[in-house]
Amino acid sequence: MTEVLPVLAAAAVVDLVDGSGAALHPEVHTGPGLSPQARAAVEAGIPDSTRRAYSADFRQFAAWCAELGRDCLPATADTVTEYIAHLIATPRPRTGQPYSPSSLERVIASIRTAHKAAARTPPETKGARKALAGYRAALSESDDDAARRRAQPNRVNAAVPATLRRFVAALDRTTLKGKRDAALLLLGHAIAARASELVALNVGSVTVDPDGRGIAVAVYRKKVKRWTHPKVMYGSNPATCPVRAVLALLEALGAEGRTDGPLFVRLDRHGHLAPPMTRHGRPIGDPEGRMTTQAAADVIENTAAAAGAEGRYRGHSLRRGFVTAARNAGADMVDIGRHGGWADGSKALLAYVEEDDGWGENNPLIGIGL
Structure with missing residues (x-):
């Protein structure tokens, strides 16, 4: 069975091989290839979620091309357009609906990324994007409410401070689990962290300010x-103060003899530090008990459910909530971006600002003299 090895992001190399190691298409030449050590080093620089999504997308594209006798690498502009048209018209087995427009944007990106990674010229995608624009317009103008919703970006809800107050109120903060989850929620919001960035933090990533103003966090x-090294000051509300929450977690970890290693650790179903995991006698997972990105996202989702919050809350809810709250409080977008690790002038940053209902003080019609 043909397999496509994980598609790495830009600057990585894609190897397309079948089970025997033969080239998927004779026209594809990727040179001598990377050693396992080099491939591992490159993969370490790619966000896990990006690698998984692009790998799955390109694997499906390669299978479709193989079935129709088309080349997937290099792919022609017509091949990409035909593939997008195919996806627009084809229901997915899991949902019974075709891909959403935002998912199709990612599919196009995965195809271009695969070409760049293999040092091939990416195919022209104007035709594919025109087909996608027509699809988005058709969904947006549909009489079906579900279709119109699918035309819109599938964003998570923003966990703003008022939301976080509800979240942490649902936790038992006398326990190690409650302390861990509260620190994860509040620190994640305070430093605009992705779930992957949160779980990568160590005890040593946190430095207490000698002047008692709060903590500094070293975030990659x-x-x-x-x-980046965002500074987190003491909050005015003790229940949602990220500094107090982190210090409480550090104290609890110290009582368990954990004075270094991961800040956010796995716990068993009883709320105790989880023992090392094994499968068939072999160690699996992080040997120090570090939480996975998925586990951190589950904490956010499960806490939201326990608090009775409506909407979709996942890892990016904290990052989106920070930007929204800081902007509504009047913070400069440059300062917000630098605190959260965005480049100056980032267009992506604007997408994180959660719109209000339009009736508040941010309405642009206020004060213009109508």
């Missing part, structure tokens, strides 16, 4: 491949 922003 894998998406932009650079370190």
